Amino acid sequence: MRFQELREYYEAEDDKINTIKIDDTRRAKITLKHLNKLRKKRELEKLENQERLNNLGAIYGKSAE
Secondary structure, three states, rough: OOOOHHHOOOHHHHOOOOOOOOOOOOOOOOHHHHHHHHHHHHHHHHHHHHHHHHHHHHHHHOOOO
């Protein structure tokens, strides 16, 4: 998937599966919708990390002298 496709379908505000209140006694149900969001989040983080590594090479790489 391309970066733009991942960005438009992933909403960080919708990540409420990990928020636990003190009075919660049951574990939240993980649905296919949640699993799909987690997959998209993981792919987005992987893509951002790859872009960051590419930028580090441009910043700290050898100069073309």
